[in-house]
Amino acid sequence: MTTSAPAPTLHQVPLLQWHRIAAQGAGHPRLQELGFLPLENVRVLQRSWLPGGALVVQVGDAVFGLRPDEAAQVPVQGPAQ
Amino acid sequence: MSAAPGRPKQARAPSGGSDVRAATSVGAQVDISGLAQRRLALLGNPNCGKTALFNRLTGSQQKVGNYAGVTVELKRGLMKTAAGRSVTVIDLPGTYSLNAGSQDEAVACGVVLGHSLSERAPDLTAVVVDATRLRRGLRLVAALRRLQVPMLVLLNMMDRVRAQGRSVDAAQLARTLGVPVVEATGIRPEGTDALRQLLDDDTLWHQPHPASQTPLSVESQARADDAQAQAWLAAAGLDQPLGEHAWSRRLDRWLLQPVVGTVVLLALLFLVFQAVFAWAEWPMGLIEDGTTAVGEWISAALPDGLLRSLLVDGIVAGVGGVLVFLPQILILFFFIPVLEESGYLPRAALLLDRLMHAIGLSGRAFIPLLSSFACAIPGIMAARTISDRHTRWTTVFIAPLMTCSARLPVYALLIGAFIPARKVGGLSLQGLVLFGLYALGILSAVAVAWVAKQWGRARGQAGPLMMELPDYHWPRAKDVAIGLWQRALIFLRNVGGIILALTVILWALSSFPVAPAGYTGAPIEVSLAGRIGHALAVLFEPIGFNWQIAVALIPGLAAREVVVSALGTVYALSQTGDDVGTALAPLIAADWSLATGLSLLVWFVFAPQCLATLAVVRKESGGWLLPVSMAAFLFGLAYTAAFITYRLAAAWGWA
Numbered sequence: 195m196t197t198s199a200p201a202p203t204l205h206q207v208p209l210l211q212w213h214r215i216a217a218q219g220a221g222h223p224r225l226q227e228l229g230f231l232p233l234e235n236v237r238v239l240q241r242s243w244l245p246g247g248a249l250v251v252q253v254g255d256a257v258f259g260l261r262p263d264e265a266a267q268v269p270v271q272g273p274a275q
Numbered sequence: 276m277s278a279a280p281g282r283p284k285q286a287r288a289p290s291g292g293s294d295v296r297a298a299t300s301v302g303a304q305v306d307i308s309g310l311a312q313r314r315l316a317l318l319g320n321p322n323c324g325k326t327a328l329f330n331r332l333t334g335s336q337q338k339v340g341n342y343a344g345v346t347v348e349l350k351r352g353l354m355k356t357a358a359g360r361s362v363t364v365i366d367l368p369g370t371y372s373l374n375a376g377s378q379d380e381a382v383a384c385g386v387v388l389g390h391s392l393s394e395r396a397p398d399l400t401a402v403v404v405d406a407t408r409l410r411r412g413l414r415l416v417a418a419l420r421r422l423q424v425p426m427l428v429l430l431n432m433m434d435r436v437r438a439q440g441r442s443v444d445a446a447q448l449a450r451t452l453g454v455p456v457v458e459a460t461g462i463r464p465e466g467t468d469a470l471r472q473l474l475d476d477d478t479l480w481h482q483p484h485p486a487s488q489t490p491l492s493v494e495s496q497a498r499a500d501d502a503q504a505q506a507w508l509a510a511a512g513l514d515q516p517l518g519e520h521a522w523s524r525r526l527d528r529w530l531l532q533p534v535v536g537t538v539v540l541l542a543l544l545f546l547v548f549q550a551v552f553a554w555a556e557w558p559m560g561l562i563e564d565g566t567t568a569v570g571e572w573i574s575a576a577l578p579d580g581l582l583r584s585l586l587v588d589g590i591v592a593g594v595g596g597v598l599v600f601l602p603q604i605l606i607l608f609f610f611i612p613v614l615e616e617s618g619y620l621p622r623a624a625l626l627l628d629r630l631m632h633a634i635g636l637s638g639r640a641f642i643p644l645l646s647s648f649a650c651a652i653p654g655i656m657a658a659r660t661i662s663d664r665h666t667r668w669t670t671v672f673i674a675p676l677m678t679c680s681a682r683l684p685v686y687a688l689l690i691g692a693f694i695p696a697r698k699v700g701g702l703s704l705q706g707l708v709l710f711g712l713y714a715l716g717i718l719s720a721v722a723v724a725w726v727a728k729q730w731g732r733a734r735g736q737a738g739p740l741m742m743e744l745p746d747y748h749w750p751r752a753k754d755v756a757i758g759l760w761q762r763a764l765i766f767l768r769n770v771g772g773i774i775l776a777l778t779v780i781l782w783a784l785s786s787f788p789v790a791p792a793g794y795t796g797a798p799i800e801v802s803l804a805g806r807i808g809h810a811l812a813v814l815f816e817p818i819g820f821n822w823q824i825a826v827a828l829i830p831g832l833a834a835r836e837v838v839v840s841a842l843g844t845v846y847a848l849s850q851t852g853d854d855v856g857t858a859l860a861p862l863i864a865a866d867w868s869l870a871t872g873l874s875l876l877v878w879f880v881f882a883p884q885c886l887a888t889l890a891v892v893r894k895e896s897g898g899w900l901l902p903v904s905m906a907a908f909l910f911g912l913a914y915t916a917a918f919i920t921y922r923l924a925a926a927w928g929w930a
Contacts, residue, residue: 219498224741226497227372229411239524243533247629248638248740250531255408255519257527257744259625259638264741 204236204251204260204268212237213270215253221267229253230268238265313480314363314395315354317429318387318419319403320411321369322745324431327461328403329366332470357472365397371411372497373418377662387424389484398480400426401470403459406436406443407517413504416452418496420503425482428452429459429470439518444511451511455479462751520746527622527744536626543623547610548713551683555602562602566595581786588847589782592859594775594840601763603687604680607649608762609755616750620645621742628740634721635728637661637740640670644720647677651888655895663738665731671895672727672905673720675888676881678713681835685879686712688839692864693872708876716880719912777830778840785826785845799845808845818878818914819871819921832886835879870924877920881913 207213212235220230230236230253239257240250248259251268260268319325333352350366367386368379375381382391389396402419404412412428419426428448436443449456457473460466473479508514530536570591577583614620620642628638639661647654654674661667678686686709694705784804791801799805807829808822815825827841843859846866863872893902 219494222739222741223374223494223497224376224739226494227374227376228741228743229371229414229501231498231501239527240531240533242629244629246632247533248625250527250625250744252519254410255516256411257523259621259628259740259742259744261628261632261740264739 202269203266204238204270205249205262205266207238207270207273209238209241211273213273216269216271218269221269222264225264225267228258229256236268236270312361312363313399314365314397315474316365316367316387316397316400317403318367318383318400318415319369319431320371320405320408320415321743323369323403323405323408323412324461325369325403326366328429328431328459328467329364329461331461331464331467333364355471356474357468358475360475362474365394370415372415372500373422374496378659378667387419388422396484398425399482400424401429402426403429403431405432406430407432407520409443409513410501410504410508413452413507414497414500416454417500417503417507420452420454421496421500423483423485425479425484427455427457427473427479429457431460433458433460434462436517441515441517443513448507448511448513451507523618523746526747530619530622531625531744533626536622540623540626543614543619547607548710550610551603551606554606558602559599562595562599566591566598570595584786585779585782589778589844590775592840592843592847594771594778595843599684601767603683604649605759605763607680609759611646611649612755612758613750615642616748616754618745618747621744624742625740625744632740634724635666635731636669636724637663637666637738639738639740639742640666643670643674644677647674647679650679650681651675651677651885652891655888655891659895661738665727666738668896668901669724669727669731671892671901672908673723675885675905675909676716676720676723678716678880679835679885681885682879682882684836684839686876688842688860688863689872689876689879692860693867693869693876712876712880715877719881777837778844781826781830781841781844804845817921818917819868819874819925820878820917821867821871823866824871824875831882835882835885868924869929870921870927873924873929874917874921878913878917881909881916 204213204215215230215232215234215236217232219232220226234253236251236253238249239252242248246262248261249265251258251260251265317325317329329350329352332354334354352364352366354362354364356362365386367383370380370383373384373388375384385391386394386397387400400419402412402416404416416426416428430443430445430448433443445456445458455473455476457469458466459470505514530539570587573586573591574583577586614623623645624638624641626638627641631638631640640658643654643657643661645654646657651674654677655671658667658670658674661670690705690708694708697704699707781804784807785799785802787802789801804826805822808826811825811828812820812822815828820828823842823845826845827838830841831838839859842863846859846862867875889902889906892905893899896902
């Protein structure tokens with residue numbers, strides 16, 4: 195199901211599943227500086243239950259809190275192995 | 276675009292033991308640089324252990340926190356190299372890149388690149404790299420290399436790498452990077468020996484400085500620097516990722532879980548405030564008894580006269596009244612650094628981001644605002660880590676509405692005097708009132724932020740969150756103890772300095788001119804302070820303040836808690852005959868109406884009178900507009916709220 199249909203951004207990907215950031219990298223320059231770079235491994239560790247609440251996101255071995263609109267600026271390829 | 280690894284000029288890379296020793300002996304002969312102090316800057320990612328390293332190098336003790344932005348001001352210290360030469364070390368705020376995202380990062384980048392107006396470019400920059408996060412640290416190294424900034428690399432957190440059974444070969448890395456690399460840690464005494472030896476190498480200090488560069492677009496810089504970092508790691512055989520901090524991930528699964536996390540956060544905040552009041556009771560009782568005993572002893576030992584009046588009515592009544600609150604302040608200042616160093620605070624900020632976002636702030640504002648419960652000054656300085664201007668200044672503006680610890684003495688005095696010590700639904704009424712005062716401050720802050728949001732909406736939306744959640748670690752008892760000790764010293768220095776001075780001045784103003792012989796009222800009525808108070812009372816009469824309160828508010832401008840000592844002195848001198856020497860609380864309880872007591876309590880929720888806070892706001896904003904409008908706004912708010920409270924209470928029949 196979700197695994198066969200890769201989600202386009204980090205905002206939508208299933209919880210805990212590793213993905214790779216798409217080749218163009220994150221849309222926001224600051225996100226790139228924080229390490230959201232092309233082909234980097236990312237996953238969502240936690241989602242808020244409130245609409246608009248922040249996501250907990252792991253990129254490589256660092257963990258960040260991102261708002262939904264920020265996570266939506268991180269395009270991802272299909273699930274990584 | 277990025278420089279090839281190992282450019283010839285910097286290929287010399289002393290890092291192993293023998294290289295360093297050779298370099299030391301050469302450096303020692305050529306030490307003629309006593310004229311200009313050599314300057315070393317410490318640069319690194321947030322949470323890479325830079326500040327602990329700085330403490331170890333310079334011996335100066337300061338705050339070490341596990342949260343981005345603890346180092347909000349430049350800190351300087353002196354260190355000695357192995358050969359005994361002095362070097363100035365500058366501790367810079369943590370940064371992810373050389374493109375500043377917030378003001379504290381701008382400070383770091385500006386200094387290293389020589390753009391800072393207040394700080395000359397350092398002779399040498401030491402990039403502190405967390406060995407468990409090599410790639411990220413090396414991105415910063417790559418950026419500095421691209422700009423040809425003279426540097427060396429310090430590998431920190433190697434103990435964590437070893438704990439995983441891995442290693443990082445510093446010599447190999449140095450050859451690859453073309454700059455010196457040494458291991459350094461702040462948590463062991465011998466952890467900085469290699470660096471101290473390396474700094475005796477003179478050639479390190481005499482490298483050409485870069486000319487100004489035209490910057491690339493931020494995005495291509497980030498990619499180019501990362502590509503360089505990865506190339507270096509591959510070349511040094513270090514491109515195997517380390518295992519992640521499993522303990523932190525497991526803890527986060529619970530602490531960041533929406534429901535469990537929120538419950539834990541609320542429980543923690545409750546515990547903090549509970550502790551401030553419950554744990555402090557016993558030591559406060561001791562200090563109170565001690566003050567009373569000293570006062571009685573002096574009264575017995577000295578004949579009635581000016582000296583006895585100065586000591587008992589002025590100093591003991593004034594200073595003792597403030598000293599009582601030391602335990603509460605220490606307890607508050609115990610919890611905040613513990614939460615900060617453990618790495619929990621950014622998690623709390625994350626959980627609260629949704630709420631804060633709704634009022635136009637960001638979760639990042641949580642740390643400055645929490646600090647403001649201790650004191651607004653560190654809170655306002657911590658707001659520098661907020662990159663968005665609107666969010667930052669709104670945070671600064673509402674920081675004084677968080678009930679700071681200096682207001683506690685005032686609340687405690689007034690609540691003790693006016694609120695009966697009985698239970699309501701199993702809870703102490705006094706505690707509930709106190710909670711209500713804190714809540715009133717927070718609610719008004721929310722309202723102000725919300726209004727500011729409506730105002731600022733035209734200028735775009737609130738700033739980004741994008742906040743790192745560092746690995747958890749146990750706060751070190753020594754760091755916490757040092758922090759507490761410094762806090763106690765600052766408080767005692769204030770008590771012994773400004774509070775004592777103001778108390779004596781107020782005592783003098785309240786005692787002179789001396790009442791003429793045969794005057795039947797309290798002598799303070801004819802004194803200078805009495806007359807000023809009577810003049811000011813016209814302004815404060817509508818909100819129920821009498822002239823004694825008006826007098827006490829003036830020295831309270833220096834620090835809010837001084838109001839308690841001022842009231843102590845004014846009332847001690849207002850007594851006639853047998854009343855002298857009675858504790859302050861029952862005195863004001865008998866003298867003021869309940870409406871006045873409540874009005875003064877509400878006044879202090881907004882109380883604008885803290886010159887130190889206004890001075891910091893002026894410094895931070897670089898102009899008078901913000902501090903002046905803040906003082907006017909808070910005064911208006913305090914006056915209005917106290918007026919409403921007084922009138923309502925009076926209508927209720929409590930006047």
